[in-house]
Amino acid sequence: xxxxRKVNGSDKTxxxxxxxxxxxxxxxxxxFARVGFNPYEIFLFLGQAGLVPENPAVGGTQVELKAKVxxxxxxxxxxxxxxxxxxxxxxxxxxxxxxxxxASIKLPDAEGE
Numbered sequence: 001x002x003x004x005r006k007v008n009g010s011d012k013t014x015x016x017x018x019x020x021x022x023x024x025x026x027x028x029x030x031x032f033a034r035v036g037f038n039p040y041e042i043f044l045f046l047g048q049a050g051l052v053p054e055n056p057a058v059g060g061t062q063v064e065l066k067a068k069v070x071x072x073x074x075x076x077x078x079x080x081x082x083x084x085x086x087x088x089x090x091x092x093x094x095x096x097x098x099x100x101x102x103a104s105i106k107l108p109d110a111e112g113e
Contacts, residue, residue, distance in 0.1 A: 032063050042076035044069045 030046040037043065047065040071079065091097055 028066050030066060037073075040073070042071045042073055044071065044076075 028046075028048075030048060032047040032049040034045040034047075035043060036045070045065055046067045046069065047063045049061050049063045052060040052062045087097065
Protein backbone atom coordinates (compact mmCIF):
# COMPACT_ATOMS: atom_id res chain seq x y z
CA UNK A 1 0.00 0.00 0.00
CA UNK A 2 1.37 3.46 -0.87
CA UNK A 3 2.44 5.78 1.90
CA UNK A 4 0.22 8.82 2.52
CA ARG A 5 1.68 12.08 1.22
CA LYS A 6 1.09 15.73 2.05
CA VAL A 7 -1.33 17.61 -0.20
CA ASN A 8 -0.21 21.11 -1.22
CA GLY A 9 2.06 21.32 1.83
CA SER A 10 -0.85 20.98 4.27
CA ASP A 11 -1.26 18.44 7.02
CA LYS A 12 -4.00 16.70 5.01
CA THR A 13 -2.74 13.48 3.51
CA UNK A 14 -3.90 11.30 0.69
CA UNK A 15 -2.78 7.98 -0.70
CA UNK A 16 -1.08 8.10 -4.06
CA UNK A 17 -2.92 6.19 -6.76
CA UNK A 18 -1.34 5.15 -10.01
CA UNK A 19 -3.27 3.97 -13.04
CA UNK A 20 -1.78 1.41 -15.39
CA UNK A 21 -3.48 0.01 -18.49
CA UNK A 22 -3.46 -3.76 -18.65
CA UNK A 23 -2.19 -5.53 -21.74
CA UNK A 24 -5.76 -6.38 -22.79
CA UNK A 25 -7.19 -2.86 -22.22
CA UNK A 26 -9.67 -1.88 -24.91
CA UNK A 27 -11.72 1.15 -25.79
CA UNK A 28 -14.98 1.15 -27.72
CA UNK A 29 -18.08 3.24 -28.36
CA UNK A 30 -21.35 2.17 -26.74
CA UNK A 31 -24.83 3.50 -27.45
CA PHE A 32 -26.61 0.63 -25.69
CA ALA A 33 -26.56 -0.45 -22.06
CA ARG A 34 -28.49 -3.12 -20.19
CA VAL A 35 -28.27 -4.00 -16.53
CA GLY A 36 -28.78 -7.06 -14.38
CA PHE A 37 -28.10 -8.04 -10.80
CA ASN A 38 -27.91 -10.77 -8.22
CA PRO A 39 -27.68 -10.45 -4.42
CA TYR A 40 -23.97 -9.63 -4.63
CA GLU A 41 -23.29 -7.84 -7.91
CA ILE A 42 -24.57 -5.49 -10.59
CA PHE A 43 -23.93 -6.36 -14.25
CA LEU A 44 -23.62 -3.77 -16.99
CA PHE A 45 -23.79 -4.97 -20.60
CA LEU A 46 -22.47 -2.48 -23.17
CA GLY A 47 -22.87 -2.58 -26.91
CA GLN A 48 -23.57 -0.83 -30.17
CA ALA A 49 -27.10 -0.67 -31.55
CA GLY A 50 -27.84 -0.11 -35.20
CA LEU A 51 -30.08 -1.16 -38.05
CA VAL A 52 -30.14 -4.83 -38.91
CA PRO A 53 -27.42 -4.96 -41.58
CA GLU A 54 -29.02 -7.68 -43.74
CA ASN A 55 -32.14 -5.64 -44.45
CA PRO A 56 -32.00 -2.05 -43.13
CA ALA A 57 -35.06 -1.02 -45.21
CA VAL A 58 -37.33 -3.36 -43.21
CA GLY A 59 -36.26 -1.83 -39.93
CA GLY A 60 -35.35 -3.43 -36.69
CA THR A 61 -32.37 -2.98 -34.49
CA GLN A 62 -29.41 -5.21 -33.90
CA VAL A 63 -27.27 -4.82 -30.81
CA GLU A 64 -23.70 -6.04 -30.88
CA LEU A 65 -22.77 -6.65 -27.24
CA LYS A 66 -19.17 -5.59 -26.65
CA ALA A 67 -18.63 -6.18 -22.95
CA LYS A 68 -20.13 -7.25 -19.64
CA VAL A 69 -18.77 -5.39 -16.62
CA UNK A 70 -19.54 -6.72 -13.14
CA UNK A 71 -19.48 -4.36 -10.14
CA UNK A 72 -19.95 -4.78 -6.43
CA UNK A 73 -23.21 -3.13 -5.36
CA UNK A 74 -21.27 -0.44 -3.48
CA UNK A 75 -19.15 0.38 -6.54
CA UNK A 76 -22.28 0.49 -8.72
CA UNK A 77 -23.84 3.00 -6.34
CA UNK A 78 -20.69 5.14 -6.42
CA UNK A 79 -20.67 5.00 -10.24
CA UNK A 80 -24.31 6.12 -10.24
CA UNK A 81 -23.31 9.19 -8.22
CA UNK A 82 -20.32 9.89 -10.50
CA UNK A 83 -22.40 9.60 -13.69
CA UNK A 84 -25.13 11.83 -12.24
CA UNK A 85 -22.56 14.45 -11.34
CA UNK A 86 -20.81 14.38 -14.72
CA UNK A 87 -24.11 14.62 -16.65
CA UNK A 88 -25.14 17.53 -14.42
CA UNK A 89 -21.84 19.31 -15.15
CA UNK A 90 -22.21 18.56 -18.87
CA UNK A 91 -25.72 20.07 -18.92
CA UNK A 92 -24.52 23.18 -17.08
CA UNK A 93 -21.91 23.71 -19.78
CA UNK A 94 -23.76 22.59 -22.93
CA UNK A 95 -27.47 22.65 -22.06
CA UNK A 96 -30.08 20.08 -21.14
CA UNK A 97 -29.89 16.63 -22.67
CA UNK A 98 -33.30 15.56 -23.98
CA UNK A 99 -34.10 11.87 -23.81
CA UNK A 100 -36.05 10.87 -26.93
CA UNK A 101 -39.65 9.83 -26.17
CA UNK A 102 -39.10 6.42 -27.78
CA ALA A 103 -36.06 5.68 -25.60
CA SER A 104 -36.81 3.16 -22.93
CA ILE A 105 -35.19 1.83 -19.84
CA LYS A 106 -35.84 -1.84 -19.23
CA LEU A 107 -34.82 -2.90 -15.77
CA PRO A 108 -34.76 -6.53 -14.71
CA ASP A 109 -37.72 -7.59 -12.58
CA ALA A 110 -35.67 -9.96 -10.48
CA GLU A 111 -32.22 -11.40 -10.27
CA GLY A 112 -30.51 -12.25 -13.47
CA GLU A 113 -28.92 -11.03 -16.60
